[in-house]
Amino acid sequence: xxxxxxxxxxxxxxxxxxxxxxxxxxxxxxxxxxxxxxxxxxxxxxxxxxxxxxxxxxxxxxxxxxxxxxxxxxxxxxxxxxxxxxxxxxxxxxxxxxxxxxxxxxxxxxxxx
Amino acid sequence: xxxxxxxxxxxxxxxxxxxxxxxxxxxxxxxxxxxxxxxxxxxxxxxxxxxxxxxxxxxxxxxxxxxxxxxxxxxxxxxxxxxxxxxxxxxxxxxxxxxxxxxxxxxxxxxxxxx
Numbered sequence: 260x261x262x263x264x265x266x267x268x269x270x271x272x273x274x275x276x277x278x279x280x281x282x283x284x285x286x287x288x289x290x291x292x293x294x295x296x297x298x299x300x301x302x303x304x305x306x307x308x309x310x311x312x313x314x315x316x317x318x319x320x321x322x323x324x325x326x327x328x329x330x331x332x333x334x335x336x337x338x339x340x341x342x343x344x345x346x347x348x349x350x351x352x353x354x355x356x357x358x359x360x361x362x363x364x365x366x367x368x369x370x371x372x
Numbered sequence: 373x374x375x376x377x378x379x380x381x382x383x384x385x386x387x388x389x390x391x392x393x394x395x396x397x398x399x400x401x402x403x404x405x406x407x408x409x410x411x412x413x414x415x416x417x418x419x420x421x422x423x424x425x426x427x428x429x430x431x432x433x434x435x436x437x438x439x440x441x442x443x444x445x446x447x448x449x450x451x452x453x454x455x456x457x458x459x460x461x462x463x464x465x466x467x468x469x470x471x472x473x474x475x476x477x478x479x480x481x482x483x484x485x486x487x
Contacts, residue, residue: 358427360415360417
């Protein structure tokens with residue numbers, strides 16, 4: 260069985276400060292990992308993914324994530340947050356032998372001006 | 373290239389009525405997935421379909437829920453005799469045929485409210 264944990268319900272940062280959203284996962288094989296962002300009353304937008312290769316993955320809007328196999332983590336980061344980054348962020352995992360995405364409960368990010 | 377389309381965006385039904393949710397995948401995508409997002413929760417997988425085939429419906433409630441993806445036209449998620457607990461956001465996602473990582477692209481969702 261595969262699962263994802265996002266330990267923080269909310270993250271609050273000041274604009275211009277670094278932003279980190281945490282994610283840990285559990286999967287039987289090598290994981291496929293994804294980050295999505297959801298703005299109010301909108302669908303999920305794909306941000307980035309890790310499939311294989313370099314542990315540091317760069318995605319849309321200046322976001323990046325680091326895959327850490329030993330810690331089973333895939334934290335999302337942005338060096339300098341913007342007010343427009345305020346949204347709900349979901350981490351998801353997929354076992355390569357499956358196709359279902361398993362999502363974390365989500366982390367609400369608030370960036371204050 | 374248009375993204376995943378879902379309609380209606382908002383749907384209000386009274387208890388006992390039927391709800392029909394539609395999803396048109398991205399152009400070139402032949403795999404469709406339905407997820408449900410209950411209030412204060414993450415998305416939960418419901419069903420995975422390819423054209424004219426249900427591949428996995430393990431996440432779908434055994435009663436009242438059904439899904440199809442016909443040869444022509446959108447995928448339909450049907451909920452019969454809706455109850456208040458069915459109130460949720462229903463998201464459709466699609467992925468391209470033959471994709472090695474199967475990145476799923478999501479539609480805007482249908483928000484179902486059962487009165």
